Amino acid sequence: xxxxxxxxxxxxxxxxxxxxxxxxxxxxxxxxxxxxxxxxxxxxxxxxxxxxxxxxxxxxxxxxxxxxxxxxxxxxxxxxxxxxxxxxxxxxxxxxxxxxxxxxxxxxxxxxxxxxxxxxxxxxxxxxxxxxxxxxxxxxxxxxxxxxxxxxxxxxxxxxxxxxxxxxxxxxxxxxxxxx
Numbered sequence: 001x002x003x004x005x006x007x008x009x010x011x012x013x014x015x016x017x018x019x020x021x022x023x024x025x026x027x028x029x030x031x032x033x034x035x036x037x038x039x040x041x042x043x044x045x046x047x048x049x050x051x052x053x054x055x056x057x058x059x060x061x062x063x064x065x066x067x068x069x070x071x072x073x074x075x076x077x078x079x080x081x082x083x084x085x086x087x088x089x090x091x092x093x094x095x096x097x098x099x100x101x102x103x104x105x106x107x108x109x110x111x112x113x114x115x116x117x118x119x120x121x122x123x124x125x126x127x128x129x130x131x132x133x134x135x136x137x138x139x140x141x142x143x144x145x146x147x148x149x150x151x152x153x154x155x156x157x158x159x160x161x162x163x164x165x166x167x168x169x170x171x172x173x174x175x176x177x178x179x180x
Contacts, residue, residue, distance in 0.1 A: 003103040005031040005075040005134075010048035011055055011100055018054045031102070033077050041080050056099075056106040059113065062086065063095035071095045071117050072177055073110075073147065074125045075102060075134055082125065085174050094178060095120070102134055105141055114145045123148045125177050127170070129155035150176050 006012040012032060019028045036042045063086075072082055072094060082096050097113055099106070114122070122145050126133045131154040138147065152169055160166050 001027045001029065001103065002101065003029045003031060004054075004101050006100055007032075007036065007058070007076065007079050007098055008042060008044045008048065010044035013044075013049055014052070014054040015100075031076070036077055036080075039077065039080055041083070054100075056101040057109045057113070058098040058100065060095040060097060062092065064092040065095070065116060067093045068095045068117050068120045069093045069180055070121045070123060071097060071113065072123050072125050072150075073097050073099055075099045076127075078125055078127050078173075081170070081174060082177060085178055089178065091178060093180070099134075102137065105138070107141065107143070111144050114143075121148065122146065123150050123177065125173065126151040127173065128158060129153065131155070132158055 004012075004015050006015055012030070015028065015030065070093070074082060074096065075098065079096065079098050085091075086094060086096060095117060099110075124135055124138055124147050126135055126149075128135075129152045130136075130149060133151070135149055135151065151173055160169070
């Protein structure tokens with residue numbers, strides 16, 4: 001089985017294309033939120049569709065690898081909020097890594113990222129409560145680095161039901177992500 005959470009139209013296309021081109025069949029679960037369908041930053045150029053293939057991980061091209069103090073690992077739409085904050089504050093000391101394939105976890109690529117940012121703190125950022133989403137899955141792996149959780153506290157419900165509370169919690173996630 002494979003589970004993906006694609007953040008670009010081209011990567012979703014390549015995930016589906018890879019599924020059809022294989023010589024074998026395994027289930028593919030796509031967790032992409034529908035809000036990305038209308039997000040202005042969630043776009044792909046023609047070259048993204050015609051060249052390359054599915055990207056299990058997207059690395060940060062904005063951050064300065066020598067200055068990075070924190071690596072934010074994330075998946076899905078939270079990436080675009082983190083990216084907007086990184087660009088606004090011109091934070092080259094924080095790298096944002098998108099994990100597009102959640103299962104099986106691309107451990108080799110994550111180990112390479114750890115080697116690139118050995119001295120940095122690694123954090124997993126998610127919108128879902130602690131007892132939901134990818135964090136519960138990620139915490140089961142024996143990664144070569146320690147990962148700190150940034151997100152909502154555990155809850156019986158995936159959402160608060162109140163927009164003001166949601167916005168306040170979302171702001172706290174972003175503030176915690178960029179607080180060094």
